[in-house]
Amino acid sequence: MPPAQSIPFWQSLTVSSTKSLGIVAIIALVVLYSLPWLHKQRLLASIPAIGPTNPISFYRFRTSTFHANARAIVEEAARKHRIFRVPQVYGWHIVVSEKQYIDDLRKAPDDYATFSDAMEEMMLVRYLLGPTLNKNHYTTEIIKHQLARNLPNLFPDIREETLVAVENKIPLTEDWIKLPAYGIVVQIIAQITNRILVGVPLCRNKDFLNLNIGFTMEVNTGKRKLQQYPDLLRPLVAKYFTSVPQRIEQALQFLRPFIEEKEQKLKDYGKDYPDKAETFLSWIVDEAQGEERSPIKLTNRILMLNFGAIHTSSSTFTHALYELAARPQYIPALREEVETVVKRYGWSKMALIHMNKLDSLFKETQRLNGHGCLSVTRMALKEFIFSDGTRIPKGTIMSAASAIPHLNDEVYPDPKTFDPFRFAKIREKEGQGTSNQFVATNNDYLAFGHGKHACPGRFFAANELKLMMAHIISTYDIKLEQDGVKPPNQWFGLSCMPNPRGSILFRRRRD
């Protein structure tokens, strides 16, 4: 018999065996792709869930019950559990309530967990403003170093802009005049912030300021739209069905001439060119590398800084204004402090450092009226293991419940009472230390986050807010529509803002 001829494997397959192999391959692929998902579900299952875990009830609970009562639900859960999970659009969000866990979050190295990746996932910025914002953090470094270092030199600019903006928005009348609190505060803050971001004349351009004020809302609306579509369609939805690309284009029209002028001077004279304005725009034109140098990328950076700075600062200021107007008995002590300190140090950054009562007013304001019930938010970039061994799957967002430390009666006696000078009194006892300053962060005070990614803009924000309040109380009398009744805070799911419909009455100071 002739020896059996060896034929290639695939030629020996019949149609039915090819089909079976195909099915096996598909099953293998499904299993392969499901394994990480199953692993994730298994790790999450060991953490107490707030609300139902089956997909249909999860959706209903998240959009109705949880959204309407998020703060109460989170605070109650945080008193019961050291760690738990709450439902969000992007999946389960891990919340921790004990110091040990907060420490783990704040210490996490950048290859384990970052704030910016969590923001990226929550805001879907890569579709709205492009992918590089979250990949390159050079602007955060500029805020940390260049902006912080330059604050004393920038003080005269911040003060000048404060006087111009306040005079423009709050008429100095003999009789009480009622103004929408958040509405005027956001306009003033946008102008002062942009004095530092882009300088004069753009910081006084009403259309440019309104564009930046509205941009936050437009990004939020865009994000909500994107969340309804799968990843694959999101670039198209972002481009054609949100207003963000149009707004970026408009911002570019405003900024382009200034960017081009700065680039030309940089080319002709180097970084230290004559009459250089110390603004954020000049610094980013100096520092941006590669594709980040394009006018559109520089524009996106200015938009995102406005996004991070305007509404956070405006909310804090409006809360403080409401709190103070509700307790006018504290105003004389604040005025006296401002006058004494300014007599000694003039209007300067040094004077602001010595306004301890004013500093305390803002710190207490944020202790009781933060921007929401969560802080120190991070995304796990690898499997994240807390120090007690609890494992959190890669890609999960984690935060600390800020109400637990902020209402801890061992740290803050009578914690629910608003005591504007609470921190000033502690500092008086302890000497002029820094650990209870407005800008100080620790496990008991999370309003600016904590750790490596604690807000780098807080030093600028503290200067801006204190200067603005010092000027307003020195110039005006203030009161609420209803004596002593602060307009209630407004909650949207996990976020809090001062009442946007509340008013403040102003008149020329009489005493």
Ligand code: HEM
């Ligand atoms: C009262 C005003 C402000 C509040 C309450 C606030 C609050 C916060 C919070 C809670 C975080 C997250 C920190 C963490 O999770 O550890 C943060 C991050 C950040 N903030 Fe602020 N912020 C304010 C003003 C500003 C301003 C004026 C700027 C810019 C000039 C700014 C720029 C940033 C940036 C770039 C980050 C991200 C830091 C990082 O990823 O490392 N913020 N802010």
